[in-house]
Amino acid sequence: MSVKLSTRQVGDVTVIDANGRLTLGEGASTLRETIRDMAGKGHKKLLLNLGDVSYIDSSGIGELVSGFTTLTNQGGQLKLVGLTKRVKDLLQITKLYTVFEVFDDEANAVRSFA
Amino acid sequence: MSEQRSEEVQVVDAEFDSTLESVDSAEDAVLHAAGKFGFDEEDLHKIGIAVRESMVNAVVHGNRYNIRKKVHLKVKRGEDRIIVEIRDEGEGFELEKIPDPLAEENLLRHSGRGILLMQSFMDEFEMYRADPKGTEVRLVKYRGKD
Numbered sequence: 001m002s003v004k005l006s007t008r009q010v011g012d013v014t015v016i017d018a019n020g021r022l023t024l025g026e027g028a029s030t031l032r033e034t035i036r037d038m039a040g041k042g043h044k045k046l047l048l049n050l051g052d053v054s055y056i057d058s059s060g061i062g063e064l065v066s067g068f069t070t071l072t073n074q075g076g077q078l079k080l081v082g083l084t085k086r087v088k089d090l091l092q093i094t095k096l097y098t099v100f101e102v103f104d105d106e107a108n109a110v111r112s113f114a
Numbered sequence: 115m116s117e118q119r120s121e122e123v124q125v126v127d128a129e130f131d132s133t134l135e136s137v138d139s140a141e142d143a144v145l146h147a148a149g150k151f152g153f154d155e156e157d158l159h160k161i162g163i164a165v166r167e168s169m170v171n172a173v174v175h176g177n178r179y180n181i182r183k184k185v186h187l188k189v190k191r192g193e194d195r196i197i198v199e200i201r202d203e204g205e206g207f208e209l210e211k212i213p214d215p216l217a218e219e220n221l222l223r224h225s226g227r228g229i230l231l232m233q234s235f236m237d238e239f240e241m242y243r244a245d246p247k248g249t250e251v252r253l254v255k256y257r258g259k260d
Binding site: 023024025055057058059061062063065066068069086090093094095096098099 | 134137159163166167170174215216221222223224225227228230231234
């Protein structure tokens, strides 16, 4: 199963809800395209909800990083919410916990964009 | 190429095409063997990721999706461990030349974290030039170590 993405607005923050596996191939490329699409439409405050992401490999991590740099270079922000322990462990192992702002609670995450 | 160690029993010996579908198939094959050997869910997840990363390296970087080149998978069972050997038929590469993904200047690189994950999730990791050509990775996970 690949990843399914849906988007919703919470104020001026676009929340991307991800469900499934972020792995090399369709899953990772879907995320990349969605982030670029949002940024292209002027949505520069993106909150990626990974609560229902069961599996990420290094390619999925790579797309998170690419999304982060794409938005940052355009003056935007990409933050993460709802990480499972496995995903948190991956970010720790790869030292990306020092790069991304990570939240457990969506309300706090949305407020942080102000 | 690795040699069979006396207490290891081979349970899988397979050959895959250099496709992304093969990555999924190899992961499934290894997890099936590891599950029967009694690894818990968390260890199975780690083994799956490590196998996946090694297969992707073999398909994408080793064999470069070349339909004439295969990826060879062997799974062996020791008394207290599972051993996974993945070999491609590519030109080989030098581990020392891979940028350190944990170096500050490399944290935002799009790729280059596969070996780090294999080393983190498995108890033993070896990579060496295969005979006659290619790269072989040997991954070992001990049962009940954590």
